[in-house]
Amino acid sequence: MQRVGILGSAVVGQTLAQGFKTHGYEVRIGSRTPAKLASFTESSGVPAGTFEAVGGWAELLVLAVQGTGAEAALSLAGAANHRGKIVIDTTNPIAPDPPIDGVLKYFTGPNSSLLEGLQAAFPDTRLVKAFNSVGNARMVNPVYAGGRPTMFFCGNDPEAKATVAEILKQFGWDPADMGTAVAARAIEPLCQLWCIPGFRENHWTHAFKLLWD
């Protein structure tokens, strides 16, 4: 699997597009308005296209859009285009309200998740949640004095998760498999926790590490 399509034109999409390119993959990046990626394409060498074009071209996809637009973006990419493919879901269900004491508001509840909703809407797509619990500045090849940080991930398809675990290792992470899509109920709120030092102390470069005994 060499052709990676990034669905999302903002900072996460651009960071992971660069990251996959650095790690030797062939990459394209998608947007509803590909023209806005002209300067990114010029500086990175990553071609841009519509969500549909990128969805059809890629062997593996990364979903890096606003949580409120996640289902729409996968619809635009085309269900038939990503049927059977792995989609790494980096999204978080952030509601359009300001944080309270540094805590973001979510549009999901404690017993639901964005990933589960997407998996229900696209049952033949192999969604794996990952990269949602760290800031874009440390997504690719993070370096910490305390060693490799942990990236929690989950999804229903074991083979898809094994592929994503290898990618996470390649990108400098210690992957931690939390189980099926239901685990996104616990993984997505890690973004709320991760953002608290950001909103309260303007600290945006930390990462989680799970210490096993």
Ligand SMILES: NC(=O)c1ccc[n+]([C@@H]2O[C@H](COP(=O)([O-])OP(=O)(O)OC[C@H]3O[C@@H](n4cnc5c(N)ncnc54)[C@H](OP(=O)(O)O)[C@@H]3O)[C@@H](O)[C@H]2O)c1
């Ligand atoms: N920022 C971070 O450091 C960070 C870290 C971890 C996880 N995340 C998560 O990663 C995702 C991307 O974050 P971001 O900060 O890069 O960008 P963002 O501003 O959350 O999302 C921008 C992208 O969302 C797309 N989009 C917005 N509404 C849409 C709709 N209704 N239909 C289809 N597409 C829509 C935009 O499409 P167009 O290109 O067409 O405008 C654009 O590509 C978010 O879910 C975020 O929670 C972010």
